[in-house]
Amino acid sequence: MDNVGIRYKEDAYDRMWFPYNIPSSVSINSSFTIDSLNDNEYKLPSTVMKTAMRPLDVNDSLDFELDTGDPSLEFYVYMHFAELEKLQRNQHREFDVELNGNIWAKSIVPEYLHSKTIFTNDSVRGTKLKFSLYRTINSTLPPILNAMEIYLVKDFLQEPTDQEDVNAIKDIKSSYGIVKSWQGDPCEPMRYSWDGLNCSYNGYESPRITSLNLASSGLTGHISPLFSKFTTLEYLDLSNNSLTGEVPDFLSQLVNLRELNLSRNKLSGLVPASLMALSKNSSLTLSLDGNVDLCLTAPCKEEKKKKKKNIVVPLVSALVPSLIILAALIIIWRCKTKQSIHQGQATVVKSHKREGLLKSNNQQFTYSEIVSMTKNFQSLIGKGGFGMVYHGYLNDGTQVAVKMLSTLSNQSSLQFQNEAQLLMRVHHRNLASIIGYCNEGGNMGIVFEYMAYGNLENYLSDKTKVLSWKERLQIAVDAAQGLEYLHHGCKPPIIHRDVKTANILLNKNLHAQLADFGFSKLFPLETVSHLSATVIGTVGYLDPEYYISQRLTEKSDVYSFGIVVLQLITGHPAVIKSHDNIHIVEWVRPILTRGDIRDIVDPSLEGNVNSNSVWKALEIAMACAGSKSIERPTMNDVVVDLKQCLEMANDIRHTREIGSQTMQSIDYSGANCTELEMGPPAR
Incomplete structure (x- = not known):
């Protein structure tokens, strides 16, 4: 076994196994699979069990100790054995095991390629x-040890989650086929409560589920009566699904419910009067938008049918001649518009070129000047x-960088113009700096400040x-400041929509500028919380929400941006x-x-970094890349935190080999150990 460690998928229970060196011992191993013919109840990974330790001197015992540091802590210990050598008739391996000077197990005889615990x-x-293991x-033959598990007992003063709530949430997960990593107790421990749940914690009483967020969870079918079992529920969000009925x-009978979001589903029919009454008296915040077949007041379908009958019967005779006249007018109009549409398009294009979509205070270059400055487009530096x-x-x-619109890229013309116009109205030292433009005879180009080190x-x-x-x-601070300016320094704010390392440019001093604004979008009003927009972005950087x-x-x-910071830390794509x-x-x-x-951390850094700074940067990156947008920081906060990181990195007193600041873990080289905290059992 190597020093990397083993866990899922090799371990069905996702235990974490690490190598450990026992003093005065040597390792033995086998190339054969352990438990290949038997399904051991502990489901021990074969990779773990095919290595073992034995005493260096075959006549000695195998002795080692583990420091717990606290005599009050309680542990449960598991040892696993498997014979790795095909023994001869005159050979026999048998040993006893002592724990803290007391006999724990007697006459252990490992079985060949089969684990025993x-x-x-x-x-x-x-x-x-x-x-102490002794023959x-x-x-x-001397004793051997293949693997070992140590479990720390954790006392939970808090009772487990109320069983009715547990049953209800499990039933809902099953009935809707919800794909979430829900395991163990829904509310306990508090830090690890299930994603999408909030619970009430009242002294030593069992926690209750008070908030359930299943927005954008792929729910289909009707709203299940199972939701009525959450008697303490205060917030329920079922928006952005495909619920019907x-x-x-x-x-309305969930007496504690304060907010109900059913928006953007496929619900139909009349909204219960009881729910509407709760909404009107402000005891319930009710969101129903995006359900086109819902009726807020009666009559609903009956009224629509009646109106259709009243309109169709008396007006048939009047509609027939009207439709004939309307059809004739449409034919005449289409003939005229068909003739003029190409003229209109040509006029619009010429008008745009004549007035100049790129008109600004920036320098305007002729196409011949662009050809001259690039030496007839001799040096391609990006695409x-x-x-x-x-x-x-x-x-x-x-030196400059000249971006030219491809004549083959008709669809991208608007994106190209969008980038040019945006760059002409926003100015920041950490945003790509435009020098001028060209808009002549169908040739569009933007002239930028040259960035000597290309993209990140x-x-x-x-x-x-x-x-x-x-x-x-x-570089992270520079890019963050550019993004902060777009979000908080521009009126209206601007969303970049394609933040990635390829769109961060580096000048000769390795200072960064954010570039490529072809997909950027403006918020029309500050009061708007979001925009409905076609998904655009790059795989790996695209916000899953x-x-x-x-x-x-x-x-x-x-x-x-969080993904970018992780790349800076790890060096990985x-x-x-x-x-x-x-x-x-x-x-x-x-x-x-x-x-x-x-x-x-990127191995090329060779560990010579400030460990506190690295931890801080990782916290920032993982917070930015959180699954829920509402929990992510703003770019204002990110800039402040990254500057603190930079200050830490500049503190030479605390710059050291990163290995000296890592958490200590038990490390086996031949025998293998996993150290886990015992939490509440899976329900």
């Missing part, structure tokens, strides 16, 4: 747990979805260039192909949970 029936205590008088009256970028020089020798994506992937930790943080709901907010940019195309957040999360950031 011993465990403590009662919890054990002590500042140290001392183990019996009948044994010709009528709004049930039992929802995008709607144009190529070329290196060039102005007459005074200033290419720089990070070039292993011959290594950014220091301080440089990475400065925006992808599901198509509700765009500035927090979608915040998510993308957003989607890590070398790890089975795993997303960078999912790659970081389990390692971060273990507390060992050595495996997260």
Whole structure:
């Protein structure tokens, strides 16, 4: 077993196994699979069990101890054994096991390629747990140990979640086929309550579910009566699903319900009068928008049918001649418009070019000047979805980057114009700086300040260039400030919609500018909480909540920026192909949970970074990349926190090898150990 550790999928229970060196011992191993013919109840990974430790001197015992640091702590211990050597007839392995000087197990005889387990029936205590494995008088071979598990007993003063609520939420998950990582107790421990749930915690009483958010969860069918079992529910959000049928009256009987969101479903029929009454007297906030077949007041369907009959019968005779006249007018109109439509389009294009869609106070270049400054587009330095970028020089020798609209990219013309117009109205040192433009004879181009080191994506992937930790943080601060200006410094605010390392440019001093505004969108009013927008972005950086709901907010940019910061920390791309195309957040999360950031930080930094600064940066990145947009920080907050990170990195007194600041974990090299806290059982 290597030093990386083993967990799911090799371990069906997702235990975390790590190597551990026992003093005065040597390792043995087997290439064969352990328990291949038997399904052991402990489901021990074969990779773990095919290695073991034995004493260096075959006549010695196998001795080791573990420091607990607290005599009041209680532990349960499991040891696992499997014979890895095919023994001869005259060979026999048998041994006893002592724990803290007392016999724990006698006459252990491991079976060939089949695991055997011993465990403590009662919890054990002590500042140290001392183990000794020694051969019996009948044994010709020394003792071995393949793997070991230690469980810490945690006392929960709080009662488990109310059983009726537990049953109800499990039934709802099953009936709707909800895909969420819901395991264990829904409310306990408080830090690890189920995603989408909030609970009440009242002394030693059982927690109750008070808030249930199943928005954008792919729910179909009718609103289930199971929701009526949550008698303490105060908030219920079922929005952005595909629920059908009528709004049930039992929802009005949830006496504690204060907010009910059923918007953007496919509900129909008459809303119960009892719910409408609660809404009118302000005791319930009711959201129903986006359900086109819902009626708020009676009569509903009957009234519509009656109106249709009243209109159709008496007006048939009047409508027939009217329709004939209308049809004739439509034919005449279409003939005329067909003839003029191409003229109109040509007129509009010419008018736009004549008036200048790119008209501004920036310098205007002729197409011949663009050709001259790029030496007939000799040096291609980049390409995008709607144009190529070329290196060039102005007459005074200033280096520039010239982005030209591709003649083959008709659809992207509007995006190109959108970027040009936006850059002409926003100015910030951390946003791409426009020098001028060209709009002549169908040739559109934007002239930018030249960024000597290209984009961040290419720089990070070039292993011959290594950014220091301080440089990475400065780049993060620069990009964050540019994004902060778009969100909070522009009126109306601007959402970039494609924040990624490829759109962060670096100048000769490695200062960063945010670029490529072709997909950017303006909020029309400050009072608008979100925009309904077609999903646009790059795989790996795309906010999953925006992808599901198509509700765009500035927090979608915040998510993308969190991915950028993770890339700066790890050196990995957003989607890590070398790890089975795993997303960078999912790659970081389990390692971060273990507390060992050595495996997260870019190895090219060689550990010479400020550990506190790294932890802070990771906290910022993971907060930005949170699954719920409402819980993500604003870019104002991100800028403040990143500047604190940079200050920490500049504090030479606390810059050290990162390994010295990692959490200590038990580490086996031959025998394997997992150390877990015992939590509430799965329900």
